[in-house]
Amino acid sequence: MPKFLMYFCFMYSKELLKGTLKTIILKLLAENGKMYGYEITQKVKMLSSDKIVITEGALYPSLHKLEAEGLLQTETINIGKRVRKYYSLTPQGTSTVKNKLEEFADFVETMQSLLSLKTATS
Amino acid sequence: MPKFLMYFCFMYSKELLKGTLKTIILKLLAENGKMYGYEITQKVKMLSSDKIVITEGALYPSLHKLEAEGLLQTETINIGKRVRKYYSLTPQGTSTVKNKLEEFADFVETMQSLLSLKTATS
DNA sequence: TTGTAATGCCTAAGTTTTTGATGTATTTTT
């Protein structure tokens, strides 16, 4: 789909996405073993039907930070003359994924009750 | 509960909360007609069992912004020598609440499927 | 009665996270 058309279809205010990027990255890596940056952006777009678009300006700083924190490790390989940098979870990263997911689930539950989005079976 | 103890019990990383503040405010006002700032902080704390704590440093700028955007209107009354500023929804605000809630619900659904938190009935 | 906590409004500096623009280079498709 051409870029200029995308803005008419999907995507909600990005505000809500804030704070969820790391969780998304960690979860994807937990499921797929290792992925490179560009692959992550495409996967998220596809899995969310273009509703969640991770820009590279947000992704790479986040990946670098996770690596600096010891949650991710990298492995660079060459595809012809092009470089590809694979990210994967460290042991510490693996144990963090679970916490992050629980935290998100808990947050959602709290918010849903606060916003009365989850009505008691009545 | 004393402040120094609170940090041991509840509250998850505030990151996730980002972007949800306006939605929370609008929904509370839709339900309660009119509320004042301090009241909102207390209500949210209570309804979320202290899991969501809205600081005044976040609340007041947000209220002022919503007012500037025409979604809220105010009414100041005096309680003895103390001032109390009630906020309520404008017609525009009322129609915005629904959108915000739908947006949040949609976001959550997308995230849950992305994070595989919602498994298909199997 | 005195001082601490609670009520009630507010601002402002600094941090974090993200957007949007830009840069570079290779490979694939039209």
Next chain:
DNA sequence: AAAAATACATCAAAAACTTAGGCATTACAA
């Protein structure tokens, strides 16, 4: 041959928040 996709990255600016403070009144406990 040109355009789009692949693939990495950085950086200024915006947005939203945290932390810390300021001011004043009222309630409560020591």
